[in-house]
Amino acid sequence: MRSDSQETDLIAGFYRSAKRFPSRVALVVGDQHLTYLDLQLLAGRIASAVFKYEQGSFPLAAILAHRSVIAYAAILGILAAGKGYVPLNAKFPIERTRKMLQFSGCEMLVVGKECFHLLPKLLPLMDRHLTLILPEASDVALLSSAFPMHRFVSYGDTDPPHSPFVSDVSPTDIAYLLFTSGSTGDPKGVPISHSNVVSYVQYACNRYAVNPYDRFSQVFDLTFDLSIHDMFVCWQQGACLFCLPESVVKAPAKFIRDHQLTMWFSVPSLIGILAKMRLLQPGCFSSLRYSLFCGEPLSSAYASVWQDAAPNSIVENLYGPTETTIAISHYRWDRVTSPRECWNGIVPIGWMFEGQICCVADSEHKSVSNDHCGELWLCGSQVANGYWNDSEKTRERFLRRTDDGDRLWYRTGDLVRRDDTGCLHFLGRVDDQVKICGYRIELQEVEAVMRKACASEQVASVVWPPSNDGAQGLVTFVSGLETLDENRALAYCRDRLPDYMVPRRVVLIDDMPVNANGKIDKTGLVRLLQAGEK
């Protein structure tokens, strides 16, 4: 343990701000306003409990908390204790939470009181000993007697630290582990190191000239890596983070105005929702300095309407898979020049962050010339080394290119084209991955669950209904059955998959349409749905 920190770990910027601005507000959650000092003390208390009660030297600890002060304090506390954090999601089915906890290998879990009700469902499913830190519980006797296999730490068992609690971490240590959709039916862990994320945070702070008077939105769930931008770019410079309550996330217009936010970050589909609710009037978000969008294609129509609503703001489209840490390329919207730079009405993903490298490659991993379509490969200080405990998937996606020496590249699976100016344009996917409201979904994962749900191997999912502003949902087709209990199949999925991955419908058909290669013809399935609409 040491009492100060160099700027090589994710929490260092927060501590520096807490030292410079102890009485400035760091976090607003509902009517709770926490200064940097308040948040540092609370985080320190959690850090000391993690440190005191850990059994081994496992590098990760998990968090089950949702849009609460404890959620943020736990992130800082776990980092301060020298561990990486693994966010779980209270909105996910218990079975998925169990898998995430199991795959991560965590033995320590910090729980916010808003998630206490999940423990009686989760704990009986765990087959190993857990230490649960419950910073808001005064008495854990009932839980201890109900679940004797696990240890519970209450508020009274935690000690306030005497000084900022910082542990030694190396730049290669894991700062956080997130799970994305995996094609085998199980979530896939992406470990991001301190050096990966510090590289991002420093770049973003400089690019957006973040200052202590900025007021940041915090829209994303903690299981979405864009939340890390909100928290740590904000705290790096002593600014204030505003957590949007769950009820506000879907329609945040009034919240932006009420809190005079200066920094906005969300998925683009939110623009469409606000526009349709007539909540995007010209000039209505005059306080915003920057508006960032990431997670799915941004249409030029959305960029334009947002620019009108936030006339004092610079609008940027960011792009980046979780494996390359939050975002790695950007495009700045210009109301005059950008409309003609968009292809098919979609805003370019632009240029790489300084210091990060890309290659547009053909199927033999060789780079293609400008104006040719290819798969986007990424390399640089933000790129992870591989997947968590999954050497097979790591070998598939993290590779060295034949004509490039020893550098490790991440194959994104995204199809792009670089125009004559060097600007990158997103064209689609090379595989079965889709995005719904910014959430990354491997259709194979949905199909793997659906095969079990329907007890049939003949299962195929398609995006439906189609929409210009991103996919809205999924429909799964099943064949090879006499009858289908759709409600039962959907209930099975709901118990195992997050809401956004659960198909809207399951349709039983006699035979799957196939193409010339004998593969399931998904276009044919979409045609079936279109015919049904008529």
Add this chain to the structure above:
Amino acid sequence: MSHVSEIALVEAVIRWLYENAETNGSVKAEITPDTDLIATGVLTSRGIIELLLFIENRTGCRIDLTDVEPSEFSVVGSLCRLALRDQDGVYQYVDNR
């Protein structure tokens, strides 16, 4: 356009919800005037937009959500009251002429 009462509007909205709620399986519970449509997963935000259009067609009034908390317009009863507040505004305007 006939004047719509709050009870009639709430009934019509609940009927509409049973027919049009998102079918990703999350809508099997009873829908009452106090149901929070987003929190319970009855509707996504896109569904809310469709519901607003339904209510506007029914009342003949535009619903202005500019200064309304989302927690208010996502609950059946309070959304209907909001719609009728705007309806009353329109009728008062017509009467004054």
